[in-house]
Amino acid sequence: MLIRYCLTRVSSPPAAAPCRPSTLHTNGGRRYRHAGRENSSGIRVSRAVRGSRVVVVGAGFSGLAAALALAGAGCAVRLVEARDRVGGRTLSRPLPDGGWLDLGAQWIGPTQDRMYALVAAHGLATFPSPARGAPTLRWAGRRLAEAPASVAAILDTLDGLAARLDPAAPWRAAEAAEWDRTTLGGWLAATAPDPVTARYAGRLLAGGLLAAAPDEVSLLQMLFYLRSGGGTGVLLGMAGGAQQDRIVGGPAALAERLAAALPADCLRLGAPVERITQDGAGVRVDAGGEVHPADAVVVAVAPALAGRIRYDPPLPALRDGLTQRMPMGAAIKVHALYPEPFWRADGRSGVATADDGPITETVDNSVPGSPRGVLTAFSYGAEARQLRRMAPDARRAALLDALGTLVGPAAARPDDLVEYDWSADPWTRGCFCGMLPPGSWRDYGPELRRPVGRVHWAGTETATRWSGYLEGAVVAGERAAAEVLADLR
Numbered sequence: 103m104l105i106r107y108c109l110t111r112v113s114s115p116p117a118a119a120p121c122r123p124s125t126l127h128t129n130g131g132r133r134y135r136h137a138g139r140e141n142s143s144g145i146r147v148s149r150a151v152r153g154s155r156v157v158v159v160g161a162g163f164s165g166l167a168a169a170l171a172l173a174g175a176g177c178a179v180r181l182v183e184a185r186d187r188v189g190g191r192t193l194s195r196p197l198p199d200g201g202w203l204d205l206g207a208q209w210i211g212p213t214q215d216r217m218y219a220l221v222a223a224h225g226l227a228t229f230p231s232p233a234r235g236a237p238t239l240r241w242a243g244r245r246l247a248e249a250p251a252s253v254a255a256i257l258d259t260l261d262g263l264a265a266r267l268d269p270a271a272p273w274r275a276a277e278a279a280e281w282d283r284t285t286l287g288g289w290l291a292a293t294a295p296d297p298v299t300a301r302y303a304g305r306l307l308a309g310g311l312l313a314a315a316p317d318e319v320s321l322l323q324m325l326f327y328l329r330s331g332g333g334t335g336v337l338l339g340m341a342g343g344a345q346q347d348r349i350v351g352g353p354a355a356l357a358e359r360l361a362a363a364l365p366a367d368c369l370r371l372g373a374p375v376e377r378i379t380q381d382g383a384g385v386r387v388d389a390g391g392e393v394h395p396a397d398a399v400v401v402a403v404a405p406a407l408a409g410r411i412r413y414d415p416p417l418p419a420l421r422d423g424l425t426q427r428m429p430m431g432a433a434i435k436v437h438a439l440y441p442e443p444f445w446r447a448d449g450r451s452g453v454a455t456a457d458d459g460p461i462t463e464t465v466d467n468s469v470p471g472s473p474r475g476v477l478t479a480f481s482y483g484a485e486a487r488q489l490r491r492m493a494p495d496a497r498r499a500a501l502l503d504a505l506g507t508l509v510g511p512a513a514a515r516p517d518d519l520v521e522y523d524w525s526a527d528p529w530t531r532g533c534f535c536g537m538l539p540p541g542s543w544r545d546y547g548p549e550l551r552r553p554v555g556r557v558h559w560a561g562t563e564t565a566t567r568w569s570g571y572l573e574g575a576v577v578a579g580e581r582a583a584a585e586v587l588a589d590l591r
Contacts (some may be wrong), residue, residue, distance in 0.1 A: 154177045157179075157182060158181045159375050165403075166181070168579035172587070180370065182373045184372070189353065192207050202469070203520055209346070211345060212343075213332060231341075232443075233452075239456070241457055249302070260324065260334060272326040284320065285319065286317075301457050305455075308483065310462060310482070314483045314537065373389040385398065396556075400579070401559055402561050406429055417554060428546075430536050431537060433525075435522055436461075437521075440516050459508070461479045462481065463480050465477075502519070535569070550563065560581070
């Protein structure tokens with residue numbers, strides 16, 4: 103999930119450094135303890151909930167976290183997943199040389215404590231993202247070493263505004279009404295000193311953080327996202343920021359280990375949920391041709407997908423309205439594979455950004471122990487949709503031309519080009535996450551986490567800390583589990 107980069111020269115350990123284990127071990131051994139004690143999420147376990155039946159919908163990181171927390175508390179858990187795999191918006195593709203490509207979410211960074219704890223507890227390791235050398239910036243047709251001071255001023259201003267809202271209730275900010283009806287693009291046009299600064303900042307923020315165009319994003323949505331993740335310095339940073347580390351084998355490897363830690367016969371793959379029915383006797387989930395009776399349900403998928411499930415009785419009008427007004431972002435992630443990371447010989451980091459063109463940014467995605475160079479590029483919003491309309495050969499040509507323009511002629515001659523379009527995935531329909539468009543936060547934001555009877559909501563979109571990231575997904579899943587346990591007591 104996540105895809106944001108630094109603006110100035112960065113330094114990290116040499117890219118060939120061996121993989122290192124995470125140093126943020128917060129729990130080891132078995133993840134959950136016996137009834138009557140706290141589990142690793144801080145949820146108090148009560149004997150009253152043991153044997154209670156809970157269905158969790160969606161086996162992404164949020165659903166896995168919820169299922170593990172509930173099982174650790176003694177509940178009889180059934181985790182149903184439409185796909186034939188776990189991991190949600192994470193997906194790794196192995197390479198013949200032992201490396202891999204992360205086709206979805208891939209980074210973790212400081213203060214994402216739950217993710218580091220899970221990596222350590224499940225015997226995996228992290229390694230630093232390669233970012234040694236100078237970034238590249240294409241600005242108004244010229245190549246610069248770093249962004250002009252006008253960009254930093256815009257980012258500082260946004261951080262100051264974001265500090266004025268509560269990420270748990272952004273609609274309560276004094277300026278919420280104004281911020282909600284103002285698009286990020288409109289605010290940038292009125293605030294930035296020149297059109298290039300406005301265009302570049304819009305692509306970097308709306309695109310790089312939300313996979314959208316600046317005019318599709320309200321200022322309130324952007325400020326919430328910045329507040330949730332710790333500000334632009336953290337969200338756009340590599341070393342010391344949200345893109346600092348990667349997981350050996352990819353996040354998908356961690357998802358598989360989380361699934362392996364579930365009780366036997368808990369997981370149902372290839373089981374899309376068709377209907378959730380509530381009545382006085384409890385709740386029933388129709389999924390994959392089976393009916394699962396339960397005392398509670400956790401729906402751990404994005405609101406746009408949750409809205410495609412049939413509910414009986416129907417969802418309240420405001421909750422249903424939320425699902426209609428929270429589309430997924432639009433992004434295309436492309437991996438260009440080379441015999442070696444040629445950009446390093448020129449003293450460049452592989453991190454590049456542009457104020458125009460189909461590619462907004464690139465990053466060095468090579469892995470330790472492999473001579474292969476991997477340059478990963480991202481297209482967002484309107485540019486991604488335009489690429490999607492092209493025939494495959496035309497899209498490939500456009501991407502290679504853009505890589506050559508942004509990084510250099512050698513970038514236009516990869517050994518292979520691997521793209522993945524999450525908008526075409528029927529059980530995702532976009533990335534990085536769902537977002538509320540202009541004019542929607544104040545009316546529909548309060549419905550994000552509000553349970554509907556026995557149905558509780560998880561997913562990274564519902565997180566108030568690190569919303570949109572793997573960390574937010576885990577925290578949201580554990581929060582929903584705590585809500586269920588509190589209701590079952």
